[in-house]
Amino acid sequence: MLHPVIRRAALVSAVSALAFVLGAPAQAKVEGDTIVLGAALSFTGKYKTNGQHTKNGYDLAVERINEKGGVKVGGKSYKLKVVYYDDESTAARGAQLAERLIKQDGVKFMLGPYSSGLTKAIAPVTEQAGIPMVEGNGASRALFNKGYKYLFAVLSTSEQYLAEAINLAAEQAKAAGQDPAKLKVAVAVENDPFSQDIRAGVLDDAKRYGMQIVIDDKLPKELNDMSATLTKVRALKPDLLIVSGHAKGAATAIRQLSEQKIDVPMLAMTHCEAAQVRAKFGALADYTLCATQWAETMTYKDDYFGSAGNYAKDFESHFGYVPPYQAAESTASVMVWKDALERANSFDPAKLRDAIAATDMQTFYGNIKFDETGKNIAKPMVLRQIQAGEYKVVAPSKWASDKIIHPIPPWSAR
Amino acid sequence: MVIGIGVAVTLLVPLVPLFQPYMIQFAMLWVLILMALTWDILGGQMGYNSFGNVIFVGVGMYTTAVVQREMFFGAEYASVAGQSSLSLVDYLTGLGIGMGSGAILSVALAAFLGSGILALRGHYFAICTLGLGVAAGELASGWDYIGAGSGLVTPLPPDGVGESSTFFYYVFFVLVVITFMLLRWLYSCRFGLAINAIRDDEDKAEAMGLHTTRYKVVAWCVAAFFLALTGGAFGNLMVFIDPTETAFAGATFGVWMVLMAVLGGKGRLWGPVIGATVFHVLQETFWTYLFGWQRVALGLLIVAVVVFFPLGIVGWVRERFAHRFGEAVDPAARTEQVTLGDGT
Numbered sequence: 001m002l003h004p005v006i007r008r009a010a011l012v013s014a015v016s017a018l019a020f021v022l023g024a025p026a027q028a029k030v031e032g033d034t035i036v037l038g039a040a041l042s043f044t045g046k047y048k049t050n051g052q053h054t055k056n057g058y059d060l061a062v063e064r065i066n067e068k069g070g071v072k073v074g075g076k077s078y079k080l081k082v083v084y085y086d087d088e089s090t091a092a093r094g095a096q097l098a099e100r101l102i103k104q105d106g107v108k109f110m111l112g113p114y115s116s117g118l119t120k121a122i123a124p125v126t127e128q129a130g131i132p133m134v135e136g137n138g139a140s141r142a143l144f145n146k147g148y149k150y151l152f153a154v155l156s157t158s159e160q161y162l163a164e165a166i167n168l169a170a171e172q173a174k175a176a177g178q179d180p181a182k183l184k185v186a187v188a189v190e191n192d193p194f195s196q197d198i199r200a201g202v203l204d205d206a207k208r209y210g211m212q213i214v215i216d217d218k219l220p221k222e223l224n225d226m227s228a229t230l231t232k233v234r235a236l237k238p239d240l241l242i243v244s245g246h247a248k249g250a251a252t253a254i255r256q257l258s259e260q261k262i263d264v265p266m267l268a269m270t271h272c273e274a275a276q277v278r279a280k281f282g283a284l285a286d287y288t289l290c291a292t293q294w295a296e297t298m299t300y301k302d303d304y305f306g307s308a309g310n311y312a313k314d315f316e317s318h319f320g321y322v323p324p325y326q327a328a329e330s331t332a333s334v335m336v337w338k339d340a341l342e343r344a345n346s347f348d349p350a351k352l353r354d355a356i357a358a359t360d361m362q363t364f365y366g367n368i369k370f371d372e373t374g375k376n377i378a379k380p381m382v383l384r385q386i387q388a389g390e391y392k393v394v395a396p397s398k399w400a401s402d403k404i405i406h407p408i409p410p411w412s413a414r
Numbered sequence: 415m416v417i418g419i420g421v422a423v424t425l426l427v428p429l430v431p432l433f434q435p436y437m438i439q440f441a442m443l444w445v446l447i448l449m450a451l452t453w454d455i456l457g458g459q460m461g462y463n464s465f466g467n468v469i470f471v472g473v474g475m476y477t478t479a480v481v482q483r484e485m486f487f488g489a490e491y492a493s494v495a496g497q498s499s500l501s502l503v504d505y506l507t508g509l510g511i512g513m514g515s516g517a518i519l520s521v522a523l524a525a526f527l528g529s530g531i532l533a534l535r536g537h538y539f540a541i542c543t544l545g546l547g548v549a550a551g552e553l554a555s556g557w558d559y560i561g562a563g564s565g566l567v568t569p570l571p572p573d574g575v576g577e578s579s580t581f582f583y584y585v586f587f588v589l590v591v592i593t594f595m596l597l598r599w600l601y602s603c604r605f606g607l608a609i610n611a612i613r614d615d616e617d618k619a620e621a622m623g624l625h626t627t628r629y630k631v632v633a634w635c636v637a638a639f640f641l642a643l644t645g646g647a648f649g650n651l652m653v654f655i656d657p658t659e660t661a662f663a664g665a666t667f668g669v670w671m672v673l674m675a676v677l678g679g680k681g682r683l684w685g686p687v688i689g690a691t692v693f694h695v696l697q698e699t700f701w702t703y704l705f706g707w708q709r710v711a712l713g714l715l716i717v718a719v720v721v722f723f724p725l726g727i728v729g730w731v732r733e734r735f736a737h738r739f740g741e742a743v744d745p746a747a748r749t750e751q752v753t754l755g756d757g758t
Contacts, residue, residue, distance in 0.1 A: 043706050085701065086708065090656075090660075090663070091652070091654055091656040091659045092656070092659055092666065093666075095653065096438055096442060099438040099579060100439070104435045104436060106435075117654075117659075120567065121652065121653070121654040121660075124567070125653070128571075140564070142564060142567075146567065191563030192563050193565055195563075196563050196564045218555070218556060218562075218563060
């Protein structure tokens with residue numbers, strides 16, 4: 001007769017072990033003629049809007065690549081498929097799911113999650129397992145100074161997002177005969193890895209011009225109210241207001257600025273497209289400067305979507321809304337995998353890693369070429385201004401289609 | 415000897431190829447069991463519902479990571495290339511000293527906070543701990559020395575450690591065994607009787623001459639000690655520490671530890687263990703098969719458990735099969751017990 005403690009312990013272990021094994025059927029990295037990619041995405045929680053954009057981007061790429069003959073490896077044509085889990089927008093869950101995808105589901109080809117925070121949580125897992133991850137939604141600089149060898153990002157890193165806004169403000173000041181060093185900058189960013197990186201980039205650039213930072217606020221995650229910051233904006237009258245807080249941050253800023261009728265000469269933010277500010281707020285969102293990784297007006301081309309403009313059309317006919325860049329860069333991530341699998345002509349993670357590192361291609365999303373830290377150095381960020389309900393590229397000058405409207409007319413005149 | 419066999423079997427689990435892919439799940443299971451077990455010291459055995467125990471997880475996690483950083487990397491840590499450059503000995507030393515420091519700091523914090531707020535009773539204590547948990551997360555989110563909102567990254571384990579989830583499986587398992595055995599002993603001696611007395615009638619316990627506050631503080635310190643060790647290792651398992659999602663994760667682990675204890679049967683030694691196991695298995699299953707609805711399913715399940723099995727799984731089983739546990743089955747005697755207020 002066993003000791004009752006042991007008996008119970010044995011029962012608990014046996015039942016739980018069995019449940020785990022039954023609970024998640026193991027899959028192979030390549031099942032028959034299907035190549036299985038894996039991703040943990042935010043379908044619930046604070047990043048669910050962007051998590052959905054990311055999934056739509058992946059799905060569209062998979063569908064298109066499969067339609068056009070799939071991926072040819074070793075003379076055989078394979079279809080692509082993505083296994084998803086819901087990371088609930090939390091880092092702890094993301095790391096566990098990445099391990100689960102790799103160890104339990106046998107995934108050898110990882111796609112990134114949404115947000116820098118989740119990517120920070122998942123990159124150590126893929127790194128330790130030696131499984132390459134191509135991601136399009138982790139922009140934090142801190143991801144690319146850790147010496148990770150298996151992490152590749154198709155997007156421009158976070159310090160580049162709003163650097164152009166600072167340059168623009170300086171240019172406008174010079175044009176008006178003012179000294180850029182006299183400009184007052186207000187920074188209000190969410191307290192998460194991505195937005196904090198945006199802040200660091202903006203502060204560096206502002207320092208270069210000697211601008212004054214009059215407000216430097218960290219806003220809570222789940223950003224639904226920033227009226228305390230806006231009260232300060234009203235009092236201190238900065239020349240440029242920078243806001244970054246994913247989709248919720250962008251929507252909150254536009255909503256509260258218009259409700260409280262606070263005038264700022266220049267407003268620059270991230271995630272306008274993801275928050276669908278144009279559709280939700282209409283004219284209230286006008287004059288906002290939006291950092292974007294990609295715009296459908298750009299002139300990049302590829303064989304799968306034709307052009308950036310065509311991609312936007314295809315995406316809209318599938319999902320019923322104009323693709324934000326989060327979707328475009330997700331699509332591009334899958335295209336990098338397709339390209340690398342064919343060039344490596346193998347399913348070996350180490351060979352694939354080298355093939356991805358050697359990527360040099362143009363997609364509808366832009367040129368993709370990785371530096372030794374794994375970030376894409378072949379594609380610029382652009383800054384668009386919403387003018388009469390339309391996004392117009394205003395910077396950098398190479399891509400600019402329109403001139404910036406500056407300063408923003410006061411609410412009394414709108 | 416039988417205990418030895420049981421432990422040996424569990425130690426061998428990682429060597430079975432079938433189970434190897436699931437090591438992260440088992441490691442997480444131990445983490446959840448540790449959280450539920452330590453929550454139950456106050457919540458179940460002493461009748462003090464703490465919603466702030468997650469503070470100690472966070473303190474342990476951050477202390478360990480900071481000690482590791484300061485010992486081996488210093489200020490330029492953020493730009494250190496190839497974090498797996500630590501030797502095995504360095505890594506283990508850093509982890510050990512870090513976890514130890516975290517535990518000491520947590521116990522000190524529990525003693526300090528406890529002597530202040532453990533005089534509060536019932537809902538007041540619960541609300542107060544809830545506030546402390548949220549405050550701790552916000553403080554960590556704003557403190558640049560520990561990475562603020564950008565989080566903190568722990569060193570990657572060196573190759574000598576082997577598969578990191580297997581390594582931490584053992585770390586957590588050892589912690590579970592020690593915690594379980596210690597609690598089993600504590601509950602069986604005077605300490606257990608004292609905290610049960612506090613739960614059943616604190617005024618009476620005090621009138622009988624018990625230094626109730628002292629017992630309450632010690633109980634919280636025990637919980638803090640093991641939670642800090644758990645947190646320290648958990649941070650290293652996760653590698654990336656987010657202030658409110660991994661460290662002071664009140665909305666997830668902070669709530670789950672209560673749920674698991676209640677689900678299994680609070681105030682019973684085995685309750686939290688079984689509750690955590692059932693919770694973890696269900697959660698993982700729901701995550702696989704009820705994509706996007708997993709939280710809804712889990713929520714409904716919890717409602718069902720609270721409504722139909724208010725005593726938790728262990729409580730229900732013991733009531734249903736009381737004779738198998740050598741308990742009184744005389745209905746009259748049971749009714750009498752209940753009316754006396756011994757509703758456990």
